[in-house]
Every structure is written in structure tokens, then in C-alpha cells.
Amino acid sequence: MRRILLTIEYDGSCYSGWQKQPDRRTIQGEIEQALFRILGQKIEVFGSGRTDAGVHALNQKAHFDLDTPIPISKLASIINNQLPDDIVIKSAEEVANDFHARFSLTRKVYSYTIFNSQYKDAFLARRVGRIEYPLDEKKMAKAGKLLIGEHNFKGFASANTCTDNFVRTIYDLKVERDGDFIYVIVEGSGFLYNMVRIIVGTLVDYSLGNLTLDDIKSALKNQDRSKSGRTMVASGLYLKDAIY
Amino acid sequence: MRRILLTIEYDGSCYSGWQKQPDRRTIQGEIEQALFRILGQKIEVFGSGRTDAGVHALNQKAHFDLDTPIPISKLASIINNQLPDDIVIKSAEEVANDFHARFSLTRKVYSYTIFNSQYKDAFLARRVGRIEYPLDEKKMAKAGKLLIGEHNFKGFASANTCTDNFVRTIYDLKVERDGDFIYVIVEGSGFLYNMVRIIVGTLVDYSLGNLTLDDIKSALKNQDRSKSGRTMVASGLYLKDAIY
Numbered sequence: 001m002r003r004i005l006l007t008i009e010y011d012g013s014c015y016s017g018w019q020k021q022p023d024r025r026t027i028q029g030e031i032e033q034a035l036f037r038i039l040g041q042k043i044e045v046f047g048s049g050r051t052d053a054g055v056h057a058l059n060q061k062a063h064f065d066l067d068t069p070i071p072i073s074k075l076a077s078i079i080n081n082q083l084p085d086d087i088v089i090k091s092a093e094e095v096a097n098d099f100h101a102r103f104s105l106t107r108k109v110y111s112y113t114i115f116n117s118q119y120k121d122a123f124l125a126r127r128v129g130r131i132e133y134p135l136d137e138k139k140m141a142k143a144g145k146l147l148i149g150e151h152n153f154k155g156f157a158s159a160n161t162c163t164d165n166f167v168r169t170i171y172d173l174k175v176e177r178d179g180d181f182i183y184v185i186v187e188g189s190g191f192l193y194n195m196v197r198i199i200v201g202t203l204v205d206y207s208l209g210n211l212t213l214d215d216i217k218s219a220l221k222n223q224d225r226s227k228s229g230r231t232m233v234a235s236g237l238y239l240k241d242a243i244y
Numbered sequence: 245m246r247r248i249l250l251t252i253e254y255d256g257s258c259y260s261g262w263q264k265q266p267d268r269r270t271i272q273g274e275i276e277q278a279l280f281r282i283l284g285q286k287i288e289v290f291g292s293g294r295t296d297a298g299v300h301a302l303n304q305k306a307h308f309d310l311d312t313p314i315p316i317s318k319l320a321s322i323i324n325n326q327l328p329d330d331i332v333i334k335s336a337e338e339v340a341n342d343f344h345a346r347f348s349l350t351r352k353v354y355s356y357t358i359f360n361s362q363y364k365d366a367f368l369a370r371r372v373g374r375i376e377y378p379l380d381e382k383k384m385a386k387a388g389k390l391l392i393g394e395h396n397f398k399g400f401a402s403a404n405t406c407t408d409n410f411v412r413t414i415y416d417l418k419v420e421r422d423g424d425f426i427y428v429i430v431e432g433s434g435f436l437y438n439m440v441r442i443i444v445g446t447l448v449d450y451s452l453g454n455l456t457l458d459d460i461k462s463a464l465k466n467q468d469r470s471k472s473g474r475t476m477v478a479s480g481l482y483l484k485d486a487i488y
Contacts, residue, residue: 126329
């Protein structure tokens, strides 16, 4: 029995997220179906974490156990042949038997793409979150600095987050502009439900003058969701890396 | 009563095509629902023609009749506010009462994007048709020249095309390469079911050595579908313009 780690790229536009659900197309469901067609047996694939409907991944990680003698070097292309083209196995490698895609994780990196334009663009719609009013990326970066470090992020999580522990560490938060596009890149120990989308929404609302730096400090200190910003749409969010 | 002509851009990735269908998301269905929310009445929208599931449009055209005094200059943005972001009304203009988006049409232009690469790319998947073996765009253009003019295109239509008249005129056919992308742009009097996708597949199969120029001539002369090429996937096809 070999434990295999997959690195996966996907366009989440037309999927109901990572996690398998009955009667819905999901990334995990598609990969498990592909493995079933190849191996003739039901295999459970464990992801580094879920991504929501419409969220994309550049390097999602997932593991599964393989008990047939397929050469690892051919595995990615064999699986890709059974997958829809908007899900791509970028690599497959053998890892230790106690490795776990979720529990062995040390850091995660997300990138959020804002399309900062007054114009709608049908072909960007499922790849970005659009903000029509001009944003100041320097102001956004300034607000982002407040969030770096270990904090209780309950004020930056969706109300229906199922956890007791809201403490996470943000190691880095960058804001970069390229023309009409603003990229917010956040690296952390882990993220609560909707946390990246609310962090980006908070930087946006600060830039637009809807929030002050004191509001953001208060959202952190008092775990007050009413002092953080909007939840950005899922379509702009990319799981950039899961680090072990 | 004013007749309104819409110019519409859409990413067809997550839609079951143009034409409304029960329990399916379609472009026509979304636009009619948007108009219903704005006007409080059922309005039928007539497109220049259908596009299949997954096919995109840069400038689809459609008309409808409006009997409320909304200023035309504001109509596009009013409708856009009620549409999902992957469907965009680019403009709305008043036309004569005898204008018809389908029957007044004189020409249509389609563009097909081939991603000519041995590598899969999840984010291109729903925007292109991928061919992994190297294509020669000059050979493709040479084969394309055979198709220009008035011909019976039954050999380049899907078997389940519902029409008695297979005669169409192709006014122009261009093949352009930009790096790994090849664009086939076809302008014609109209197109049969799957005709553009089969034309592009024929140029591809000629370039790959699966067909000869004589095969293509025979497909035209004898209306022989077995002598034309593969049907390319829907995702690479863009309705570029409908001309009146």
C-alpha cells in the first residue's frame, strides 16, 4: 500500500466545491470517480481542506492510498485522462504512510483577484470579484498589516463556522495591483470559514471609506463581525498552495 | 411599443446554451427572467440563433418588444443589474418594428480557439478546444480555402440537423496563430448545426494527416460526412458577430 499525494489545479466555476455531495458535481467527486474507473474500486481522496462552490485552486493537495502496482511517474497522466479538462492533476508523488493532506498541513496560501473596473466582463466574471469603485492598494496593504500575526479571527469568520478554536496565524499578507487587477495574497496557519473572503472584503471596505482602522482593530480585539467588511464573492478566490 | 435590439456577451461555460429549457440555466432564460423582474411581465426574447451548451458569445444579438417608457440609454445597465455577471448586455438600441434578430440576419461570424499544447490547463479548459499534437496553421488555411463560397454543407453538419436546405455561403475563413493558440474565424450567410465545429475539426484532421484535400472536396461534393473531420468541443466556439 502506497500513500500518494496529488497536486491539483482546478477551475471551480462549474463545480459545487471540493467536497463530494450527492447529485452535485464536485472536485473530490470527480477525482474519486476517475480513480474508480481506473482501479475498479472505491477510493477515498483526502483534501488539504474544502473549497467552496466557485472557488479555484492552483495547487490543491490531496492524498489517497493505492494498492495496485501503477508506476507513480505515469499516475498523473492516467488520472488526467479520466478527468474533465477543468481539473488537472499537476503531479503525483509517493509520501510516508503517516502523511495526511489535512492534518500534516503547516501553512496555506490563498490569492484573491479583484477586478477593479466599472465595466462588467462576462469572461472574467467567474474568475474575479469585481469592485466598480476605485480602490487604493496602498490603503488596503496598510489595513492588511493589522491582521498579520496570531489573532482570534472570529470577527473575520462566517457566523456558521463550526469550530471552537478561532485562533489562527497570518504569516504574510500582500496586496499587488496590475492594471485593473488587484491581487491579495494571504499566507496563514489555516483559515476559518469565509475568512479570506472577509479579510479581502475588509480591505476593500477600508479603502472605500466604509470602515476605519479602528473598526478593524475592534473586529480583531472584540471578535466583532459587525466591524469587519463584506464577504467577497467566491469566484475571485484561489487556493494557491498547501504547505507541509 | 418599441422594438429593442440587444448586443450580448456571455461566458457559456456553466449554461445549457442559449435556448430556454425547463429546469436548466440558459442565456435566454436568464435574460427573460431579468426582464420579468424589471418589467413585471413575461417578455419573449428572440436571439439571432441558438448557441449550444458551453458555447460563448462576444456579440450575440437578440430583440424584444418594450411597452414601458424606460430610456433606452439606461436599459443595458438596468438589465445588467439583474443578470449574473457572466452575461453582459453590451448595448441596447431601438430598431424598426419589422426588424427580427433571426430573420433579418445577413451574416454571422464565429471564432474558434484551439489551444495547441501537450499540456492541460484547467483555467483554459472551458474557453478552448485543445489539440495536443502540433498543428500547421498554413495547412489549415489551405484546406479552409476549399470551403469558401456557396456550397451544400450537408457533409459538414451534424446528422440530426433539422433542415431541408443545406446550402450556405462562406464569405471568409481565416486561420491565425498566436503562440499556443490558433484562431479560426469563419464568416458565412448562416451555419448548420455543428457546422463551425466540424469545419474546424476538418482543418485539424487535415493538418494532422487524417484527411486529404481530396477527402474534403469529396465531403463537399458528395455531402459525405464520413469525409469531413471531427466535431470540435463546444468550449472553443465563440459567436463573434451577427450582422444585419
